Amino acid sequence: MLNQLTIFELTARLAKRDVSAREAMQACLDRIQRVDNQIKAFISYDAADALAQADAADKALADGAKHEQRPLLGVPVAIKDVLAVKNQPMNCGSKILGKFISPYDATVIEKLKGAGAIVFGRLNMDEFAMGSSTENSAFQLTVNPWDTSRIPGGSSGGSAAAVVADEAIATLGSDTGGSIRQPAALCGCVGLKPTYGRVSRYGLVAFASSLDQIGSFTKDVRDTATILGVISGHDPRDSTSIPQPVTNYAAALDGNVKGLKLGLPKEYMIGGLDPEVKAAVDAAVRQLQKLGAELVEISLPHTDYAAATYYIIAPAEASANLARFDGIRYGARVDGTDPIELYSKTRGAGFGAEVKRRIILGTYVLSSGYHDAYYLRAQKVRTLIRQDFLKAFEQVDAIVTPTTPTAAFKIGEKSDDPLQMYLSDIFTISCNLAGICGLSVPCGFMKSPKLPVGLQFLGKPFGEETILKIAHAYEQSTGWHQEKPALEVVNAG
Numbered sequence: 001m002l003n004q005l006t007i008f009e010l011t012a013r014l015a016k017r018d019v020s021a022r023e024a025m026q027a028c029l030d031r032i033q034r035v036d037n038q039i040k041a042f043i044s045y046d047a048a049d050a051l052a053q054a055d056a057a058d059k060a061l062a063d064g065a066k067h068e069q070r071p072l073l074g075v076p077v078a079i080k081d082v083l084a085v086k087n088q089p090m091n092c093g094s095k096i097l098g099k100f101i102s103p104y105d106a107t108v109i110e111k112l113k114g115a116g117a118i119v120f121g122r123l124n125m126d127e128f129a130m131g132s133s134t135e136n137s138a139f140q141l142t143v144n145p146w147d148t149s150r151i152p153g154g155s156s157g158g159s160a161a162a163v164v165a166d167e168a169i170a171t172l173g174s175d176t177g178g179s180i181r182q183p184a185a186l187c188g189c190v191g192l193k194p195t196y197g198r199v200s201r202y203g204l205v206a207f208a209s210s211l212d213q214i215g216s217f218t219k220d221v222r223d224t225a226t227i228l229g230v231i232s233g234h235d236p237r238d239s240t241s242i243p244q245p246v247t248n249y250a251a252a253l254d255g256n257v258k259g260l261k262l263g264l265p266k267e268y269m270i271g272g273l274d275p276e277v278k279a280a281v282d283a284a285v286r287q288l289q290k291l292g293a294e295l296v297e298i299s300l301p302h303t304d305y306a307a308a309t310y311y312i313i314a315p316a317e318a319s320a321n322l323a324r325f326d327g328i329r330y331g332a333r334v335d336g337t338d339p340i341e342l343y344s345k346t347r348g349a350g351f352g353a354e355v356k357r358r359i360i361l362g363t364y365v366l367s368s369g370y371h372d373a374y375y376l377r378a379q380k381v382r383t384l385i386r387q388d389f390l391k392a393f394e395q396v397d398a399i400v401t402p403t404t405p406t407a408a409f410k411i412g413e414k415s416d417d418p419l420q421m422y423l424s425d426i427f428t429i430s431c432n433l434a435g436i437c438g439l440s441v442p443c444g445f446m447k448s449p450k451l452p453v454g455l456q457f458l459g460k461p462f463g464e465e466t467i468l469k470i471a472h473a474y475e476q477s478t479g480w481h482q483e484k485p486a487l488e489v490v491n492a493g
């Protein structure tokens, strides 16, 4: 079935003209029809628009479009509800945006379209990307395709579930503290958070601007490399994007990891690590060694402070960023007798509990009297965390860790306990604080129920090529990524 193909496989068949982009798009739409009443990855999608884009791709293919110039021509790619797609709704998983329609394309969307992708659908997420389970969406509960009583991870839960359920060939998400890598690990696909500044954030609704980065979910590492090559690059509309040349990431995947040094941070082997997750990661490390990588024990001494630091900086930035949702400029409005009443009624009705918690926390740590004790201190600790990594990278080419401490948990299991929820990102948040790149790749399964486990590679700033190369060599030598959930069967029951 065409919806099950990777980008690599689909574009090869499209180039031979043995299948059409319309057929590929239709296969995804049919799959959504069949399974999404259960998975609920999509908040909405516009089938007619998607098919019209597919027809345009078929026309370009018939006119002899070059694959090198349009590497995603005819590939259906679905989008997290936090990225602006011109003339499509954007809600960020929240009620507060009401019937907002994006007036322009985010830079990454412009680039995807320029490369020929069929950009479609709005994927479910935790409200404003705050969460680790997608349970904070104001719309619906997305479930894990491997076990529908469990969460898909978050905040890009819809993006991960859609790829794993074969409802799209690839998807985009955003990662502020783990929101790509954590759901990729829990659903069993490849998820990449690029280096801060690698990908333009123009058109991404900001959660925490110094941490946010856009990345992809794909069925294998090569597809991740292909998408990164398309979406990255300097953009004058995002002053934090960096004018670093874009490499041919896919060409770097030569399967050779001989002599590469991989760091194992001793601080990541913590008590809360599930023994089965640990066993899968240990086996992956042995496999990497077999492939010729050299293992080095390293230390990231400030790891313990990462969660506390993140939960000061991210809410502080969020409290400032979310001030714009005031009922005047965008979306929904609840009227009041004066502007203050209008603001507070709109925000009171429009935001969910977790978003309110973050705004309150963030406003508190920035308020005069507490600013120096919390925010300024957190910024200093953040620098120490970054230095830990830069120092480690003097010794090693990449770092390998579990992506998450446990496999997917049950729906509702942590929703009443924000601290427990925050701890599910314990291995992913340091990467954002340090501004480096990170990738999660499937590395095995829990036995019962069968749930995917993720392996995380952390790379130097702009070291995407290296982590992609290592992850690709690992993936190709194991084949975990080829396992699929038995969704149809679950559906029939």
Ligand code: GLN
Binding pocket: 129, 130, 131, 132, 154, 155, 174, 175, 176, 177, 178, 179, 180, 207, 314, 425
């Ligand atoms: N789970 C983390 C949070 O709730 C990270 C979210 C993200 O990366 N967007 O903030």
